[in-house]
Amino acid sequence: MPRKRRLRPLSWLRPGTRGAALAAVVLATAILACLLVPLLWPLDQSAVALDRINQPPTWTHPAGTDDLGRDVAHRTLYGLRVSLLIGAVAALVATLIGGAVGAVAGTVGGWTDRILMRIVDTVAALPHLLLGIFIVAMLRPSLGAVILSIGLTHWLSTARIVRAELLSLRTRPFIDAAISGGASRVRVLTRHLLPHVLPRMALATTLMVPHAVWHETALSFLGLGLPPHLASLGNMINDGQRSLLTGAWWASLTPGLAIVVVTLAIAAVAAHWRDRLDPRVRAELQL
Amino acid sequence: MSARRTVGRRLLVAVPVLAATSMGMFALGAASPYDPAEQYAGAAAFTATDENLAQLRANWGVDDPLPVQYWRWITNLVQGDLGWSITRHEPVTSVIAARAGWTLLLVGAALALVLVASLLLGTVAAYRRGGWLDRGLRAAAYAVEAMPVFWLALAAITVFALVLGWFPAGGLTDIAADGVHAGDVAHHLILPITVLAVSQAPWFLLFVRDSVADSLRDDHVLAARGRGLPGRTVLFGHALRTALLPFLTLIGTHLPELVGGAVLVETVFSLPGLGAVTVQAALGSDFPLLAAITLVTTAVVLTANLLTDLAYTAADPRVRLDG
Amino acid sequence: MTAALTIDGLNVRFRLRDATVHAVTDLSLTLHRGELLAVVGESGCGKSVLAHAVLDLLPANAATTGTVQFGAGSRPVRELRGRHIGLIPQSPATALTPVRTGRSLLAETLRVHGRATTDADTVAAEAGLDPADLDRYPFQLSGGMAQRLATALAIAPDPAVLLADEPTAGLDRPLVDHTLDLLRRRCAAGTAVMLITHDLTAAQRVADTVAVMYASRIVEHRPADEFFTAPHHPYAAALLDSLPDRAFQPIPGHPPMLTDLPAGCAFAPRCPHASPDCAAQPAISDGAACHHPLSVVGAP
């Protein structure tokens, strides 16, 4: 049976350099805005203005106001900040778990490897969102539970990547040389293997961030994520859903667009990075 | 022979993994700070006294030691008794039985739609690689891929239900209808099925497009063209047959994503399926129901994986005869 | 002699993201009925592209100019594939659809070209394949069996022109001989055969005429016996010298990148006879494209 390719959905993005540059600019702007907004334009998360509810976009409120009179653009920036932060931390957790499993499987090998990889295959068959909902429901919705729920369900690809990389490295001559030179297993791992694996792990983490952001927004949307008055993208779309029928489409459109644009940008940058890391030319012809 | 081995190997892994998963879930449930008695009482907990709640707890044996509770749960589970839903006040089995069909219908129809559409569009895009259809489809696929499915669902409701009024915004049947009529259900399900299908389509579409495009440059396809075979014979008899073999197993591995999407779609469209009840169970911390749904879904997905593996084994002589 | 295949001014370019590959440049030749032409050259010189260009099987990023004509007709090549011009593909292992049996492939080809599917056994036998092996899947066939199946598929429609793209690669000596004999037999029956190979020994064994390709161009095209005794082009001579049963001397240097060809003679940088004249592209005269052909300068 051929090896199953479990492709992360965004692995298809292969933009040209120009596209990647644009994406990098968008991403950098978004991150900068997220970092600067608390300094330049601090948000009182609990502030409401009942005298200007559901206002359509104007110059003072470029994305309108929601059903409690809060500025949608301002809250979207804060929501992006929270979502990206959760996404990054959760992706890091997932990478650490996956990295550990992959490292054990790739270095110990044998039965340990076989069992670990079978577990990875089978855990991949568990519906992520359901498992995530279960974890959050049992630990009660909170920041930590959301991060844990993402971390525990998204480590598989990293485990596979790290293991594959380690296995391919083990056959390289410089590793043989190091081992026959008397280097200890730990030393080989930290000095020789890790530097090769780390860039791939970093890439896997980056590619994971959009998934983590989706997971977080989905949980928040279902009311199982962050406390509902905090500005997070999922909460905002959930709130905005109620305003749709009264015609206030802007309250859910804006945070949704933020998710789309930022995840596309992250994916494009990561894809470009991967192409550079792995200069495998997709030969269109054989000469 | 090989098929039997596939089944055997799958089961060999699935059983311990299901056992471990169930144990992990039970541990998590036990560690959770929720009081099932209060969850049961719901709003009425406000008027129930402490003794009242203590009696409820005693009635369920929730104060027994953990291993005792786990053993009771797992033995019941194996005997087909999935427990008693705390929030729905009925056996978990009947909650699942009443709703699983609709979820299966939603997931199944969406999967069928995704497969047909992605095979069709992906092949056309690959055939006219670099053309406007190819570029347009790929751009749309990337964009849709970045959209959360619930957002897509909201947009679909806004446009097709609220503005255009073509489809109902939710529900399963027309409410005044006596009984369930296929046409009525179909009309209500078109929008949710389409949304679920569209949200999952990019991955399948791009996969088909890329593998067919690659396969059209494969040696055996060029050779078939070189033999002067007509385009349709080359495409269906040579290019698709090999390009789509891995697709079979990928359907299986992609099912978990589809199930996750169904949870969100059912919630937005207020469909009486398993997804929606999962969310309610989670909000009410209904451990027996949540655990059962997670385990049952996992078992279904594992079975589906097994089936696609078997289908693959049957479809590829290299695997079938090599065992 | 009747021309079975006429190629005139053929150019093939591949557009890549940041470069253009010059795969075939200004190539003209005529192949007659009953003639076996061997196109030889090092790998990467554009031989296989030539076969695909003739069959119009190039990918979408290829730009082709020039004409390819079969016999006296002017029908487009895609209507002539199989029936009029057959291809024995490179590496038969990958050129056979893996999920179908040899019989199903062969029967399909026969049916499409209006022959009875019952002829399959006869055709297989002609190609040297035991008809019983037709019921196997490609992955169950040995390299030699796969090669013979691929050959059977190509000759099944009984084409007037047969392109054989490295048909002997990876085969052991008896199989090579068998394949070459088969091609020779087709010529005797009137088929025009273009044998694309890097195996000069094989070419010497069966070819009527030899065309040497270097860096996308034909640098020498002459009858086989003349070519093997006295090559005109220094590259052809060097190629022959690299054979084990001759001087066994490798050609110094490397062939140029097809993305970056010099304006003049592409062999000049490696050529012991290069002169300033070589900065201009030499025209073909007397069967060779060289400013200093060896027959004129004298044997080295």
Next chain:
Amino acid sequence: MRVTFHRLTAAAALVLAVTACSATPQAQDSNGGTIVVATAGEPDTLNPVLNYGVDGASLIFDGLVARDGRNELTPALAAALPDVSADGRTVTVKLRDGVVFHDGTPFTSADVVFTYRAVLDPKVDSTLRSDLDMLDAVEAPDASTVVFRLRYAYAPFLQRLTLGIVPATALQGQDINKSGFNRKPIGTGPYQVESWTAGDRLVLTANDRYFAGKPANRRVVVAFVADDNIRAQRTRAGEFDAAELAPKLAAGLGTVTGFTVHKVPTADYRGVMLPFGNPVTGDLAVRKALNTGVDRKAMVDGVLGGAGEPAYSPIPPTSAFADATVTGKPGADTATATGLLDAVGWVPGADGIRVKGGQKAAFTIMYPASDSLRKELALAVTADAKKLGIQVTPEGLTWDAITPRMKTDALVMGWGSPYDPDFVSYKLFGSKFAGEGYFNLGLYKSAETDKALQDGRDQADPAKRKDAYSRFQRQLAADVPWVFLTYLQHTYVVRSTVKGVQPRVEAHEHDVANSLWWNLHTWTKG
């Protein structure tokens, strides 16, 4: 290849076209007298013993007594209003003759005894038990008489007799907690259950043997649509004859022809419980300042879309027991509020937040995360408190996370019953219940309040009861254990052709039972 493609798209287009044609909303004519109502709240069970429709009007069951359009008690399964003995501890009920259950079994005193004993049975997971704490025994001297013996006199006992009566024969010897009866029950009410599809609908058919006469409608469908938007959209599409909608969404439908919006007054209040165990909310000046400094009018307009009224006490203005002197200004009286704080030494610090003796005027208001109305009220209070120099941190949590913190952190709560002032309030504000269960969460203890509440339930004389509850309300206004914010109006949209709608003051809890359609069996559709 291309042919296939075209053929398939054509087929798909055809499918869409066909379904789109059949999609036009079916003409909602009389349809054999089907009434469709929609609500968000789906009951967990349809068994009155397990808490379904305990306040009556459950469509499927009858209590011994029922309430009319003015919430006055009328006899239902009782032949006349029950007799209460002079000491208030024996209540005798004569039963109506000739009543049968949906399955044809005759209704007798044994069914009443079974129902009440089931509630009292500790093995039955009934949360009603604590409401019937006063009940010592239920007896049936004969087939048409039931006697309730109480441990102590309890003035509003008759109000507790609205509980639906279940047939003993259908449930005898079963585990009531898990009986199939809970999903397909048998009652005596105007409608019997045809089917219940969880998460979708409850279908009821007319009980032609109903003791009060044949229902005017053959069929009733209760649609359960949890999502506000979808309920509103489906109402607009003409699916429902009546639906409860969020006020803002109902207002949008009010302009659509063919619908009437009913804003129904309620005893359903929302307020902030201020715990006495917190150094900031434990300070009377802070509590009073918050009570005068919140802008109830803005909440009614901005959060409730106008469907509500300011609340100042747990007894609604519609109640005969309401004390008109307990009131306040609908808008925020920031000047008075800050004056109260200044007077006792809460002075603004550098960041604008008041400080007194090193204690910062800051506390947390919790709200249940899944309740968007309470979230919005919490945020509105937070914004108002900020103007007073009080820093409030809102926190959305699940109930289990709220529970352990209720003694020290404020909480947005909702409750209210229009039927008797003793209901809810006795436990919510009585010191006996301080810290017990979900009752007196803030540990409010006042001898005056306790006495007023006790007098209210002990005394049978209405005048004395009114006096007791006046004292209760005034004491509450003085102590401010809660900042009452608003009474809600439940908003319903009803098809204009429907006749017979008779809104009455509603309680906090309302879904299938006890909603605008309490008298659905008399509605007619023109």
